[in-house]
Amino acid sequence: MLNRPGAPADIEEFERALSECVAIAVRAMPDSPMVSIALRAEHGLRTVACSHARAELIDELQSAIGQGPCIDVLATGEPVTAADLGADSRWRRFAAESGLLSLHSEPLKSEGRLLGVLSLYSGRCGAFMEGTRVAVRVTADHIGLLFRAALDAARMREVAAQLKEALTTRAIIDQALGIVMAQRRCTSHQAFEVLRNVSQDRNVKLHQVAATIVEKVTGEPPQRSRFEDPPPRETGRTG
The missing domain is CATH 3.30.450.40 (GAF domain)
Structure with missing residues (x-):
């Protein structure tokens, strides 16, 4: 190649x-x-x-x-x-x-x-x-x-794919934060520190820790958000 x-x-x-x-x-x-x-x-x-x-x-x-x-x-x-x-x-x-x-x-x-x-x-x-x-x-x-x-x-396609993945993992982390906040009656900042400490102690990525928490509580894997590409722009005369 x-x-x-x-x-x-x-x-x-x-x-x-x-x-x-x-x-x-x-x-x-x-x-x-x-x-x-x-x-x-x-x-x-x-x-x-x-x-x-x-x-x-x-x-x-x-x-x-x-x-x-x-x-x-x-x-x-x-x-x-x-x-x-x-x-x-x-x-x-x-x-x-x-x-x-x-x-x-x-x-x-x-x-x-x-x-x-x-x-x-x-x-x-x-x-x-x-x-x-x-x-x-x-x-x-x-x-x-x-x-x-x-x-x-x-390169643009690669950046778009990376952005989609980042948004998806962010959604999973948000689900886990909500669970930790409810269980510990803490702020979102404190819940994030809990996830971050577990991630560092276990040497596991933050979104993987979040996914584990969501699955343990709900019994199902976390819902992954779907981000669709925008439809192609139509060109032509208007009016």
């Missing part, structure tokens, strides 16, 4: 959207190249979108032999171009086994972090004119923005 330290794992929407990016990129580029998007993986590259099956095989070849334009882009973070692989001495084994004659690989970045590589492959020399290279740079920039949006959305 894509390396994304500190980020939520739910980025599947981003990877699905990359297939659309590839389709758009192919239409926008006059040279009709084979296009692939490969993301950084724990060991090498993982192709997540491509215009031709052969493009994915070319990405896999580079991971297998440890050389090629994608490998260089991951090492330097800079774009790589080759107009005539037959005369290029950088990746002799890759050139021989891939059967390509020209290529261009562009780094995919988001907020300075290298995500992977957007590559164009061709079986003819000098396939990629300046207009094509400009188009691939623009596409790479948009993919970086897409990743940022997907990551922000995933």
